[in-house]
Structures are given as C-alpha cells and as structure tokens.
Amino acid sequence: MKISLTQIETFYWVARLKSFHAASRHLHLTQPTVSARIHELESALGYRLFERDAKGAALTPKGASFLNKATRLLDLTDDVLADDATPMRGLLRLGTNESAALSGLAAFLAGLGQRYPSLQVELSVDVGSILRGRLCAGGLDFAISTDPGAHPHIRDVLLGESEMIWVSAKGKAGPKAPLTAADIARMPVLTVPAPSALHALNMSWFAGARVSPPRVNSCNSLAVMLRLVMSGTAVAILPRAILGRELADDSIDILEVDRPVPPLAIYASFPLIGDVRVSESIADMAREALMDSQLIQRCNKPA
Numbered sequence: 001m002k003i004s005l006t007q008i009e010t011f012y013w014v015a016r017l018k019s020f021h022a023a024s025r026h027l028h029l030t031q032p033t034v035s036a037r038i039h040e041l042e043s044a045l046g047y048r049l050f051e052r053d054a055k056g057a058a059l060t061p062k063g064a065s066f067l068n069k070a071t072r073l074l075d076l077t078d079d080v081l082a083d084d085a086t087p088m089r090g091l092l093r094l095g096t097n098e099s100a101a102l103s104g105l106a107a108f109l110a111g112l113g114q115r116y117p118s119l120q121v122e123l124s125v126d127v128g129s130i131l132r133g134r135l136c137a138g139g140l141d142f143a144i145s146t147d148p149g150a151h152p153h154i155r156d157v158l159l160g161e162s163e164m165i166w167v168s169a170k171g172k173a174g175p176k177a178p179l180t181a182a183d184i185a186r187m188p189v190l191t192v193p194a195p196s197a198l199h200a201l202n203m204s205w206f207a208g209a210r211v212s213p214p215r216v217n218s219c220n221s222l223a224v225m226l227r228l229v230m231s232g233t234a235v236a237i238l239p240r241a242i243l244g245r246e247l248a249d250d251s252i253d254i255l256e257v258d259r260p261v262p263p264l265a266i267y268a269s270f271p272l273i274g275d276v277r278v279s280e281s282i283a284d285m286a287r288e289a290l291m292d293s294q295l296i297q298r299c300n301k302p303a
Helices: 003-016 020-027 029-046 059-079 105-115 128-138 181-185 197-207 224-231 240-248 275-291
Strands: 050-053 054-060 090-098 119-123 142-147 154-160 165-171 187-191 216-218 235-239 251-254 264-271
Touching: 003 020, 003 029, 003 054, 003 059, 020 029, 020 142, 050 197, 054 181, 059 154, 090 128, 105 119, 105 275, 128 142, 142 165, 142 224, 154 275, 165 224, 165 240, 197 216, 197 235, 197 264, 224 235, 235 240, 240 251, 240 264
Parallel strands: 090 119, 090 142, 187 216, 187 235
Antiparallel strands: 050 054, 142 264, 154 264, 165 235, 165 251
C-alpha cells in the first residue's frame, strides 16, 4: 500500500493539534475521514502512530519520529509547488489585536494586496490571549499581538515596542502632578480582561508601588475603553498611537505619573509549517506598517 500526501498532511495536523476532532475541523473533513486516513497510514507503515484516549491523541515514540519525516516532506512539497510569480495565494487567516487594527492595519493589508494580489484575507480582531489560543489550535495562520508563548510549532517574531500612557477625561484627575499609583488607585481603573499583556501591565505597575487598586473594571475593546475614558467613567493605560485625534483636539489628558509605564512588546506569530520565509516576509511588512503608524518603535529585546 502506498502512502499519500493527504494521509501525511492529515497525520501532521492530528499530531500538531493533538486531536482527531480538531484536525477534522482544521482540514474541513469529517472525523471518520480523518480516522480512516490515519488507519490507512498506520497500516502502510506497520506501526501505530497515536495512542488515543479521552484527552486526545498522543504520539507514540515511532509516531514522534515519523512526525519529523512528515514535516520535512510537507516542507519539500511546498518548495516544489512554489511559484515565484505568485508566491502566495488562497486564504490567509489573519488575527490582530485592536491596537494594531486601529493604527497600521490598513497600510499592512494594502501592502499584502500589492505583493500577493491573489491572496484573500480572513480577518479576526481580538485580545492577544484569544488570538494565541486560536493560532496554537490551527485556527489562524498569522497573528499580531502582545501575547507570545512557548509553543514548539509556533514562531514569535518581535516587531517592536508600543508606548503606553495613562489617560483620563479632560480635567478629571485635577491639577496634582505627578500622580502616584495611590492617587490613580482612588479612581476607577479600566483595562482589558485577564489573561492579557495589558492587564498584566496594569497590575504590575500598581504592584511596583505596593498598591492594590480597589476598582479595576475590564473591557475587551480598546475603542470602547477610549470612549469610556473620554466620558469620565474611568482612567486607563492605552497605546499613545491610537490616541492621535483625541490628543490633537485636546479632548483627553495624558496623566503625568511618578513612575513610567513600561512599553508593551508586539509580536508577529505564525506556525512553523511550509516555507516560513513567506511568513517572515509578512512579519517584516507588518513591522514596517506598524512603525509607520507610530504604534511601535524598535527595541533591543531578543526576538
């Protein structure tokens, strides 16, 4: 019995997602079809690739060894099918956090369209922790966020750092300056929900002064957070780059604080499958667009 590329691709996704069900959703196949392909592959090889239980599918030792071979074969297939005239086509499932969506995303998408005219983009805007989960589960091909991780099949490329500032409605904080963490803790604080890099930044800023704010509300939309800040409902840490219009028309205040707010690192993340040079090139395009929008600046952190 011969081994087919469809069997190998199915095996790869079951191994990567650790689930027959997740692989069937990713490949748009029924679960019986996925199971049948794995059974045929195991029959051709003469050994079991997975141990199945209620928690999912775990690779056997021989399965882990075969995964290395399957990955190399799929990479080689991508190289064979590569076409320099149209190097990328089909659907790119792109995820981005809201700060990038509100700043450099339009320029980034325009650049993608010029370089890859046959490419279609399916865009998801969400908080970084959600994007990370979808990327690791095979639901996204590329993500821009502040939430990198330590997944063996995902590469995180540092794009730059985003300047973060405390802001309030005009005149809400009063004339005192600089404000301490204790001063700000007396006001309602608004941030994105945990777990997220921005929520952690808020909590660590207060913790650095040994202050625990009694009122921390959450919202998963930066645009809505900005409207609430402008209404005087709360104060918040937000990226300076998304506040251009409000700062220009003097409708919000930047709060002068006694301790600087650290910047947030922004990453491009993508699966280590196929020709990663294309994904690295897209990451470079994202970096250029976000720097032009002033969302990020270059930093010296290791990637």
